Amino acid sequence: MMPLNCSSLVFRVPYILAQTRLTNTKKLTSTSCVGSCFTTHSYQNKSFHIVSQFNQNYSSSPVMEDQTNLLSSPRPENYSKELIVAVRVVQMACSLCQKVQDSLISKTNSPVHSKDDNSPVTVADWSVQATVSWILSESFGCRNVSILAEGDVQRLSVADASGLLDAVVKLVNDCLAEATYFGLKGPDSPLGSSDVLEAISRCNSTGGPTGKFWALDPVDGTLGFVRGDQYAVALALIEDGEVVLGVLGCPNYPMKKEWLSYHHRYHRIISKLTPPTSESWDKGCVIYARKGSGEAWMQPLHHKNKLLAWPNSAIPVRVSLIDNPALATFCEPVDKSNSSHSFTAGLAHSVGLRKQPLRVYSMVKYAAIARGDAEIFMKFARTGYKEKIGDHAAGVIIIQEAGGVVTDAGGSPLDFSKGIFLEGLDRGIIVCAGAKLHEKIIRAIDDSWNSSNL
Numbered sequence: 076m077m078p079l080n081c082s083s084l085v086f087r088v089p090y091i092l093a094q095t096r097l098t099n100t101k102k103l104t105s106t107s108c109v110g111s112c113f114t115t116h117s118y119q120n121k122s123f124h125i126v127s128q129f130n131q132n133y134s135s136s137p138v139m140e141d142q143t144n145l146l147s148s149p150r151p152e153n154y155s156k157e158l159i160v161a162v163r164v165v166q167m168a169c170s171l172c173q174k175v176q177d178s179l180i181s182k183t184n185s186p187v188h189s190k191d192d193n194s195p196v197t198v199a200d201w202s203v204q205a206t207v208s209w210i211l212s213e214s215f216g217c218r219n220v221s222i223l224a225e226g227d228v229q230r231l232s233v234a235d236a237s238g239l240l241d242a243v244v245k246l247v248n249d250c251l252a253e254a255t256y257f258g259l260k261g262p263d264s265p266l267g268s269s270d271v272l273e274a275i276s277r278c279n280s281t282g283g284p285t286g287k288f289w290a291l292d293p294v295d296g297t298l299g300f301v302r303g304d305q306y307a308v309a310l311a312l313i314e315d316g317e318v319v320l321g322v323l324g325c326p327n328y329p330m331k332k333e334w335l336s337y338h339h340r341y342h343r344i345i346s347k348l349t350p351p352t353s354e355s356w357d358k359g360c361v362i363y364a365r366k367g368s369g370e371a372w373m374q375p376l377h378h379k380n381k382l383l384a385w386p387n388s389a390i391p392v393r394v395s396l397i398d399n400p401a402l403a404t405f406c407e408p409v410d411k412s413n414s415s416h417s418f419t420a421g422l423a424h425s426v427g428l429r430k431q432p433l434r435v436y437s438m439v440k441y442a443a444i445a446r447g448d449a450e451i452f453m454k455f456a457r458t459g460y461k462e463k464i465g466d467h468a469a470g471v472i473i474i475q476e477a478g479g480v481v482t483d484a485g486g487s488p489l490d491f492s493k494g495i496f497l498e499g500l501d502r503g504i505i506v507c508a509g510a511k512l513h514e515k516i517i518r519a520i521d522d523s524w525n526s527s528n529l
């Protein structure tokens with residue numbers, strides 16, 4: 076695998092520390108979320124989110140009143156509570172995944188290269204799915220929550236999977252026990268196997284053009300996960316076929332690009348590196364956006380043992396302004412069986428892209444573009460492969476709200492209204508930091524396509 080090329084990454088967003096003196100402070104509240112909440116503040120004409128603590132359960136009305144401050148959405152009444160819960164549960168899921176990935180690496184003392192049915196990634200997949208399902212159901216009521224996810228409960232309920240189920244139940248309970256640290260309410264007593272199986276089996280939505288459902292990819296970038304590399308937890312809310320909010324948890328994608336090289340060497344030469352100070356180093360981030368807000372936000376991962384860092388801040392992220400292909404960096408899947416590297420190499424050459432491709436596992440590619448670390452993401456799966464909506468929904472809304480453009484290779488928007496898959500996708504997925512770059516890429520695709528063997 077090609078490592079992340081840090082020298083080509085540009086981090087353009089100033090990091091405003093939570094300790095910064097605030098102006099215009101206003102507290103937000105939300106239903107059934109206890110412990111903390113987002114507020115938006117301005118400082119030197121920049122806005123950022125603060126997660127502040129509170130100790131009560133509030134009724135839903137204060138959320139409605141304060142939403143204008145949350146993300147400055149033109150439709151402020153929409154999805155505020157959903158976004159708050161989604162960000163928090165993704166934070167919890169990231170913490171769970173980190174625990175599994177860390178134990179996986181420390182056990183073997185080297186990254187794991189294979190995946191089988193009983194692999195830790197499978198356990199992480201199911202555990203995240205159960206946790207997210209349980210929290211969403213608690214927050215919004217079982218009958219109001221519909222989730223589309225990959226995990227298949229049948230495999231977990233059979234007798235010979237009982238060891239697997241025990242591991243999942245333990246992880247879920249450990250994770251839910253920490254819910255209050257993330258501003259959410261956990262169960263009064265630990266869940267039993269049947270509760271966990273029920274939470275997983277509730278994720279049986281098949282999507283479609285009407286109604287509201289969540290699309291969850293509990294561990295996106297399976298290979299990255301088992302290899303101790305990049306992966307993402309992706310959660311999006313889709314209403315009447317349109318993505319209305321997205322959250323991407325990127326446990327190994329740090330807030331600052333210069334920490335990436337630290338992370339990459341972390342497991343290998345831990346003793347030779349002087350770690351950044353604990354308060355300055357955040358190994359991962361969570362990026363989120365709500366439709367129509369024109370804003371995307373990033374916050375560091377929270378940890379129970381880093382509680383002193385609360386209240387914690389989020390900063391706005393924006394796509395890069397680079398529109399000259401010669402200066403642009405393009406991302407693509409690491410695994411060439413997931414996207415044709417030879418086709419993108421030809422295309423890159425024809426539009427004048429000079430830099431080496433940035434090959435990163437998972438939807439972290441969307442995160443990289445949303446915050447200006449790269450300008451283009453192209454994925455051309457082999458003919459016959461159907462992209463799943465959960466592999467893109469959260470990334471797409473984040474990119475769009477951060478100022479970028481996402482279409483298929485024919486220039487049409489991705490269609491999230493047709494069920495589990497992105498039906499009718501023309502050849503591949505093209506994500507660009509701006510319209511100008513996007514136009515150039517789309518124009519070049521037909522020429523390259525006709526002369527390629529794809």
Ligand SMILES: Nc1ncnc2c1ncn2[C@@H]1O[C@H](COP(=O)(O)OS(=O)(=O)O)[C@@H](OP(=O)(O)O)[C@H]1O
Pocket residue numbers: 292294295296297298299407408409410411412413414435436437438456457460463466
């Ligand atoms: N054959 C094939 N072609 C194209 N895409 C495929 C293919 N098989 C799987 N997938 C889906 O791609 C997801 C991983 O995509 P990535 O961009 O992360 O690829 S890579 O891991 O960096 O190589 C991956 O998501 P996860 O399964 O969640 O990891 C799959 O949904």
Ligand SMILES: [Mg+2]
Pocket residue numbers: 292294295296465466
């Ligand atoms: Mg995926």
Ligand SMILES: [Mg+2]
Pocket residue numbers: 225292293294295296297
């Ligand atoms: Mg997955």
Ligand SMILES: [Mg+2]
Pocket residue numbers: 225297
């Ligand atoms: Mg998968």
